[in-house]
Every structure is written in structure tokens, then in C-alpha cells.
Amino acid sequence: MARDVQITFDCADPAGLAAFWAEALGYQLQAPPGGYESWEQALEAMGVPPEGRNDASGLVDPEGSRPRLFFQRVPEGKQAKNRVHLDVRAAPGTEGETRMAALEAEAERLVAHGATRLRRFEPEPPLGTGHIVMADPEGNEFCLD
Known part of the structure; x- marks a missing residue:
């Protein structure tokens, strides 16, 4: 059975780290949900308060062949060397x-x-x-x- 893979990064600044990895890998920000011109507009409509609008960010491969990258805000900082990189x-x-x-x-x-x-x-x-x-x-x- 085929499975999709998403790579998730725990981080302090999802938008900032997503911007770095988009540049590094040639990815792009995932488009907002249908009916919205921007993520800001979508999050406003969903009732997400301003302080929660950088809690997550997603990147996609423009060619559609590489895994999605997801960045989620966590309260703790990085503690040790990565076990996977x-x-x-x-x-x-x-x-x-x-x-x-x-x-x-x-x-x-x-x-x-x-x-x-x-x-x-x-x-x-x-x-x-x-x-x-x-x-x-x-x-x-x-x-x-």
C-alpha cells in the first residue's frame, strides 16, 4: 500500500523557518483554502486570533512529487542533535x-x-x-x- 510522507518541523517561528526551507529546496507556501485569496484572509474568517496566525505553516513542491513540509510552533527550543536530518x-x-x-x-x-x-x-x-x-x-x- 502506497503512503504519502509529510516531514514535520517543530519550531519557534513556523513562517520564518518555512521561508528558509522554501528557499533551500525550491518549495512554495501551500495555497490557502478555496475561496480565500490569502492565508491572512482565511485565518481571519476562521476566527484565528492574530497571536495564533504563526502557529503553523505548510510548504509544497511546485512539481507535486516531493513530500509536503509542515512547520508547527512548539513552546520548547531545540535541545540536542537531530536524530533524523x-x-x-x-x-x-x-x-x-x-x-x-x-x-x-x-x-x-x-x-x-x-x-x-x-x-x-x-x-x-x-x-x-x-x-x-x-x-x-x-x-x-x-x-x-
């Missing part, structure tokens, strides 16, 4: 210095959008192709692979 495939099909140059360029672009660079792992053939460990604006680790 995303690998952002920023240089598929490349090797060596070409690969690492592409990863460095993507790391620089994401730092400009609020990411933090944590560590670089050099290629170690035959199986280690090299990658860069990053953190999103709320400290969630991910790899540029």
Missing part, C-alpha cells in the same frame, strides 16, 4: 573538487538566508564523496550532499 542533494552526479565547489556555493547561498555552516567533510574515496553539515535558522542540522 535532511540531506539536501545539492551536487548530484558530481565528484571531487567540482562537487565540493558546488556544495560550497550552495552553503554560501544558504548562509545568506540564515543557515549556519557547521563542518565540511572532505571526499574519501571510494565511498566518501564529501559533504557539508549545516544548520537551519533554528539550529536543525542538515547536510549538503
Whole structure:
């Protein structure tokens, strides 16, 4: 039986973190429900008070093939290293210095959008192709692979 997958992020600022990941992955904000031109209009009609309008945010792949991303506000901050993380495939099909140059360029672009660079792992053939460990604006680790 086929199943859909949604990736959920617990966070302090759903709209802000969603904006980062939309930029990182080429996703877009999920459209508001039918009959509404904006989420602000929909939330107002649903009676959601202003202080609750950044409690959640959803992103979708414009092509419709990758999983939906959901961001939900939680009261506690990040406590420890992620047990699961995303690998952002920023240089598929490349090797060596070409690969690492592409990863460095993507790391620089994401730092400009609020990411933090944590560590670089050099290629170690035959199986280690090299990658860069990053953190999103709320400290969630991910790899540029």
C-alpha cells in the first residue's frame, strides 16, 4: 500500500523557518483554502486570533512529487542533535573538487538566508564523496550532499 510522507518541523517561528526551507529546496507556501485569496484572509474568517496566525505553516513542491513540509510552533527550543536530518542533494552526479565547489556555493547561498555552516567533510574515496553539515535558522542540522 502506497503512503504519502509529510516531514514535520517543530519550531519557534513556523513562517520564518518555512521561508528558509522554501528557499533551500525550491518549495512554495501551500495555497490557502478555496475561496480565500490569502492565508491572512482565511485565518481571519476562521476566527484565528492574530497571536495564533504563526502557529503553523505548510510548504509544497511546485512539481507535486516531493513530500509536503509542515512547520508547527512548539513552546520548547531545540535541545540536542537531530536524530533524523535532511540531506539536501545539492551536487548530484558530481565528484571531487567540482562537487565540493558546488556544495560550497550552495552553503554560501544558504548562509545568506540564515543557515549556519557547521563542518565540511572532505571526499574519501571510494565511498566518501564529501559533504557539508549545516544548520537551519533554528539550529536543525542538515547536510549538503
